[in-house]
Amino acid sequence: MATGAETVPFDPDLAARVRAWIDDDPDAQTARHLADLLDLAGESTDDETMRIAARQELADRFAGFLEFGTAGLRGALGGGPNRMNRAVVIRTAAGLVRYLGDVLGADARPRVVIGYDARYLSDTFARDTAAVVTAAGGEALLMPRFLPTPVLAFAVRHLHADAGVMVTASHNPPQDNGYKVYLGGRVVTDAGQGVQIVPPHDAEIAARIAAVPSVTSVPRVQSGWTTLGEDVVDAYLAAVGSLATPGTPRDLRIVTTPLHGVGGELVARVLAGAGFTDLTVVPEQAQPDPAFPTVAFPNPEEPGAIDLALALADATGADLVIANDPDADRCAAAVRDPRAASAHGADSARAAGWRMLHGDEVGALLGDDVAHRLAAAGTTSGVLASSIVSSRLLARIAADHGLAYRSTLTGFKWIARVDGLAFGYEEALGYCVAPDVVRDKDGLSAALLLAQLAARVKAEGRTLVDVLDDLAVRHGLHLTDQLSARFADLAAIGATMDRVRSAPPSTLAGSPVVSVEDLARPEPGPDALPPTDGLRLLAEDGTRVVVRPSGTEPKVKCYLEVIVPVTGEGPDPVGDARRTARARLDAVRDDVAAALGLEG
Template identity: 35%
Template sequence: MSFQERYQMWLKNSYFDEEIREELKQLNDQQEIEDRFYKDLEFGTGGLRGIMAAGTNRMNKYVIRKVTQGLAEYICDHGPEGMKRGVVIAYDSRWFSADFALEAALILAQNGVKAYLFDELRPTPELSFAVRELKTIAGIVVTASHNPKAYNGYKVYWEDGGQVPPAQADEILARIEARESWLGIEPMSKEAAKREGLLQMIGSEIDHVYLSRVKELALHPELDAQQGKELSIVYTPFHGAGNKLVRSALAELGFSSVTVVKEQEQPDPNFTTIPYPNPEIPSTFDLAREYGKNVEAELLLATDPDSDRLGVVLRAPNGDYRQLSGNQIGVLLTYYVLSQKKNLGILPEKAAIIKTIASTDLADEVARYFKVAVENVLTGFKFIAEKEKEMEDGGWGKFQFGFEESYGYLAGDFVRDKDGIIASILLAEAALYYRNTEHRSLFEVLESIYQMFGYYLDSQESLTLEGHQGQEEMVRIMDSLRQEEIRELCGIQIVKIDDYEQQIGKNLVTGQSYSLTLPRSNVLRFSFSGGGFVMVRPSGTEPKIKFYFSVKADSQSVAEESLRMVKDDVMNRIALIRSK
């Protein structure tokens, strides 16, 4: 069926509600119509994400219906036990999140699959926990995480609490694609679903159990209880789902001096006070900085709308506030967790951390210092969770901490996704411990790590390339980088090129090739002599191609200059490719 035929079906068939059809009537741009209908919104290993609007390549209740129908059919294939175990569903503060979550629950119910639906917005990591706690066969969270306000998404989790693995995702996708028609997928009524025991609302009872497990991760709970009130913290949930649980976790441990940014406390799908609900962006902390100055806070914390990411800003000795990168937070927490467990005598044999190939190699050096193994996985926290499960099932490793450079962190074994609540309590405790016990700030701890292992500095750039043409341009960029064997960038020698799409690496010094064991992925990674790398990958969730830069030097000033030069060299090369 052509995109025009799809458009006409949605425009004219009474299955689609009047609001959707009216929206489509207003379209007069053929390129916009093509972009909305030339394909289905892609269902990948984590689910789907897109702009909210009418169309097969957009997020709307009809896309939710079709995808959930495919999931329901896959669960029904597991028989009555799987259907009875059911699916737990959470959602964030975005437009239509609650509506999409209920729609999914009622489609499941119509197929005889039980749905547990949270009574109000909840963080993504709590959804992961709830899958494990309720022993459901799957989970759904309606969120677009840190994307702009125009987006929403639908992530699927499997029975271990991790994002649905590739094999199961392929099975679900096969059932979605087997249904060519968009028509005739109808939800059960809410009243009937409740009456038949196929819809159960859940809430605070899950919160209490989850928070009790989070608090168990504190390494110095007595210090927290006795002196936590001395640490002044400003927290903002960015109008999202983290507000109640982050504050509760901190307060119950003893961190009672927490000031919330009032303007960003309540859910707001327009994210009115911030340009983009992503704590990686410095300007999102503008209000928190003002609050910090007023209360002389030492620590500013921010979670994104579904509270799986944590951003951190620290007060410097001169009173200014400086934002940490995701890698700096990850290294600080890795160092804190491993060093304190070693000091307390609770660092187990076969201890391991897990990080992504896009994250700083400084964490590898820290782990080796404590004789802890490192597992590097593809970008995406689902791969960290999968590796943790492999360790657990195989008994060959004891997971201690995991992180990715995009502000995602995890400790413990009861959540299988990045967790902004867990990261918040560990970061607060680390700041308190070093200040009150070792009389050092987190800046001073980070500086000591650099002095031990070298100054690793990192940065990122992204090119937004939207629509069909954008996808073609991404392909051209990646093809060109593969064809040109780049041996140096601004004078810094490249010693290895790893192509995860071809699953082949090459040592440029010896000329030898080797196999890469990670799953196939459209990623190129160029490793520098002496440490650091450049990595390029198209995003799996946004219309962007991402560039990761990491350099190592003996001093901060040299590292800063090297980082600037490497970025300029790479981005000039990309501009040249695009101009051809």
Template identity: 40%
Template sequence: MWKNSYNRWKEFMDLDADLSTKLEELTSDEQSLEDAFYKNLEFGTGGMRGKLGPGTNRMNIYTVRKAAEGLATYVNDQGLSNRGVAIAYDSRYMSKEFAVETARVLGHHGIPSYVFTSLRPTPELSFAVRHLNAAAGVVVTASHNPPEYNGFKAYNEDGGQLPPEQAEIMIDFVNKVENELNVEVADQKQLEEDGLLRWVDEDVDAAYLEAMKTVTVQPDIPKDLSLVFTPLHGTARHLVEKGLEQSGFTSIHIVEEQAQPDPEFSTVASPNPEEHQAFEMAIEQGKAIGADLLMATDPDADRLGVAVPDSNGEYKVLTGNQTGALMLDYILGQSKSLPKNGQLIKTIVTSEFGRVIADSYGISTLDTLTGFKFIGEKIREYERTGDHKFMFGYEESYGYLVKDFARDKDAVQSAVLIAEVGAHWKNQGKTLLDALDDLYEKHGYFLEDLQSMKLEGKSGADTIQTIMNDFREADITEAGGKKVLTVEDYATTVRHYVQEDKQEVIDLPSSNVLKFILEDDCWFCLRPSGTEPKIKFYYGVKSGAKKESEELLAAVKATVNERLHALI
């Protein structure tokens, strides 16, 4: 079947010259050719992401046009075409080209586009949709994926990624495009003349930075903190630097070698602040100047990593769960008054540490599926119903939202807030590590970990499904010496209480996720990635001491890995 798609591309007379050359280069490698054509690049609930190159299973101008055609149909179907679509892009190969191709497809349908003149962070796009009263938004980015990837993320009129119901409608429109090679586009210059392609830049930046002033909790505290920041060759430098300056920070040091946009991300193995190697240059610079805090953002600036010096002067990279806990405790602890209906929102794979902290302040916690679109969807619901007041949202993978003027995780907001948290504790004679130890002493020693298995191509996808099927069908009664109390299967939305042998419905959308809840506040979870060829294994434990938690975590992981090794 894949050869039919390949032949369709090969015989297309107007195929882009660069893609035609690369397609010709693939003809001697049938395995690579099959992988490029064996399926259509999936447009899922988070948009699409894939390797660059020719083929139906690759990111290129034709698959982008197909996605844009689906978006155009969606916007028209919603009756919002006159409001237009905001479009941003990051520093990756073809990002600006894909942004313009999206605008050309939309323009063919008479839908205006507001396209940034140069690269911008994802959270600013989320803000821009709301600021410009647009019908939808697009960010061309592959987040922290390797250089050979790019992606297309779609946003609704609220500035959030499309939640399941809206996503399904758009996915259906995308899938109805039978031939990506035949999607019609308008001429760029004509669109500019007709006002259907409008370039935007500093005005939106200024409005975003004005909104950023609300992130500051204590405007008047001394900001005597030495900061090192790296945007990892991405989009964050300008807004993070300006946001810190207007908040009162003056000792801001940029890792200049990583400050310029670079689609190769040439100074790091991966432009992902979750991986400690991304901090190597920041740590070197931090040691040279004795910095109090190091910060790194991923290329599209929706994730933030933080590192802090320990008592020996060595920098310790905090986990997303730890950074989130520190920000949450600071927001709640420094608020002059807390609403009775305040709500923390986190994901099902995020530490329970946050829930315990929120409980201590009388703030309730809501769990959502993984993906910030679910957090954004809840914020919109709270605005409509008034049932809850959003206080903070976060996920373990370094994504946080402080204020809801954006509706996606926002590393710019997060950088300004965590710097303020660091300044607050420095004024008390403490580091962030000291503050974290205080939280552990008060609430228990929570410890988490994440393992990922990269399994590419069709065979990899089959292996991931085999793993999920095995863990679903197996009668797993203990892990790490802890009894399994509950198994939550989010694909069937069924929660099974193992000891009582009873079931109940999980009130969340269906998703291919499996979570095992153990006794004594321990758990592990399996989730195939929606954006990368990976399956992820999440772990969480709690005890009264660090060493005990470390041993417990190792034991739970060993149980899971033993089963995996038997499977693979």
């Protein structure tokens, strides 16, 4: 007997759209997979569960086009307009080159440099982009092989390109890929030259992508673009290598891991080129592998991601662990911290006190180091910058060195375009230590400066933890944390933000809230930020909370910071301040959770 589900016909409009997409799909594999799903969604199977699953999958794959925004494209691989695939990439490339032509004029020949990582189909998407740009009369420059994102960002300015495309999904799961766009050359000529796109460029490119009627209508060629040589890689390495300070200590044992990404070779060349020879890479994670087999998520911030590196560091007596994410634009660091040591640790590395430094800690270390470098060069005109959700310690460091400080919206598309930038960072492990080399976060140049700093203080009998203690004594102990609420219903995100706006906490850990700033309605002024969905709360004791929806996940994120002065004459005043700050931060976390409706 037929069930009710079996008698419900498959949506004919959706079926027609799927067939039209299959007919226009340049990739036989994704076309075949869609055809199989279409068969399952129809009447080709008696398995009701499979039929329903196929219909749901097709409905999701055809629920509009993958959205192009300031982060470009990012999504799961697969057939259909709401996935990353050759058809979507070809349409995107066509929209981008049309935008460049409209901006530069009909007689101009836009120059586009194209890079890619080692994820599934990255090289194919890069070649498709080159084929579209070339057929449209543009000059396509394809990177010689899979390389880190910072090399592409460097190449945009080094080669005077009007645009750059990087095919990568950074630290997303293995099933994802993405497409980042930079503008420069003749298109952007101010401080944002060579930086990722911001409004209104994203909307203008998206409009031209939407106007592409079909993949078949997009001209493509089989050859004619330029494949760059290794000289572009050598130029990047030389520029980063110039950041090394000759004659400074190099006695440092370093463990590195690229987390199966494309940064392993170049981070080794950067460090070795600067004189660091005691380098050991985690062997299980050394080679690029799009499956990322040893980690649940290839993100250094994720629990367990750097466990192999910590174990190797503990076993070899290393001084420093450096971990890059798969496209090497982020840099994580781990050190041995005596305060973190425990006889009850779950593994020997953590029992010995090995811990990953928070992004705000690394940001403070590098920011202070860059400020000292500027002072040594007799420069006082540089600007230090960080995002609104990062620690305020960098502002105090800047003031201490007589430098300007700027706060920006989240993302290096904003940080890297600060006029006069000398150093910028955000707490999610992104650091721009040399804006004249790369106007984006760069995990390789950051690794070099961090190793150089660690070696210098080791020669003094100290560690990076001691440098952090010095900063805490001088500026107060800044402790940061994050609270996230994940939602299955996206509408609940807006409702949650509305609830916090209408009834924000009146106290944070017992301290009265003295300022509630709606970031969607910023106060006018020369340093005013563009409007963004968020709320910033400040308490009387300096505690700060920023609440905002995530730009990439169905979450509301809360960024918490407390500041505790380091006082007292005990044996460990910084440790005492840290314990006080931790207790206060936990109380703030409870107050914010209550405001979000997350009690219990």
